[in-house]
Amino acid sequence: MTGTQSASGSISSADFFDRAQRRLRFDVPAALTDAGVIPATGDQGNDQMLRTIAQERPIRPAAVLIPVVEHAEPTVLLTMRAAHLNDHAGQIAFPGGKIDATDNSPLDAALREAEEEIGLDRSFVEPIGYLDVYGTSFGFRILPTVARVRPGFELAINKSEVDDAFEVPLAFLMDPGNHQLHSKEFRGAQRSYYAMPFAERYIWGATAGILRALYERVCLP
Structure with a gap:
């Protein structure tokens, strides 16, 4: 994980999706x-x-969708978790959750969760491929699916899980100048995490870390 690499200019929508399709698999x-x-x-x-976490807690497989909306200036569709939830209340997140035994694949879990949480109809979603697994301090191992989303969808927010859904310009999220690298102590050792504040939205933790992984996998030459 690095915090100082820079992109070679802005990446166009066509270039982003072309690179993603060439670099990602299922x-x-x-x-x-x-x-x-x-x-x-x-x-x-x-x-x-x-x-340390792997020795203490069972693996909790999860899947999230990275919905990149194909506007002329593409955006990433994110959610704000409901304020009443016990875990990560009010935090910015991708649509997603744990992988159920009934899910055919992590991709299927990500699409199901996006439908359940925000009503994103999978007929608008073109999955492109997986990023690498992202581990968290809560024992989750998250497999993100990058997807192209056709504009024109209508959302139905499930208020039991999500307070809001909103779009952030892909160009902002893929600009390493907006990737703030912070650190804090975890059991005597320093660990790093990314933050990408956007207007009144504070994107950090696993969500920002996954976005950084997307930048490194797709946007770097």
């Missing part, structure tokens, strides 16, 4: 379900934290 990484495989972040503190 192979499910072993780290999603194998406790012996620790998701690598490139940050020594984070990697140590994930090794």
Whole structure:
């Protein structure tokens, strides 16, 4: 994980989707379900934290959708979790959640959760491929699906899970100048995390980390 790399100019919508289709696949990484495989972040503190969590908690496989809306200036559709939830209340997130036994794949779980949480009809969604597994300090191993979303959809927010859904320009999120790298102590070791404040929205933690992973996988030459 690095905080100083820069993109070679802005990336166009066509270039972004072309790169994503060439660089992403639907192979499910072993780290999603194998406790012996620790998701690598490139940050020594984070990697140590994930090794510690893997010894203490069972794996909690999850899937999220990264919905990139194909406007002339593409956007990423994000949610704000409901304020009354026990976990991560009020935080900015991708549509998604735990992978159920009835889900055919992590992709199926991500599409199902997007329909349940915000009413995003999967007929508007063209899945492109998976990023790498992203591990969290809560024991979740998240597999993000990058998808092209056709404009024209109508959302139906499930207020039991989500307070709001909104779009952020992809150009802002893929600009490394907006990737703030913070750190805090976890059991005696420093761990890093990203934050990408946008207007009144504070995007940080796993959501910002996954967006950074998207930048490194798709936008860097």
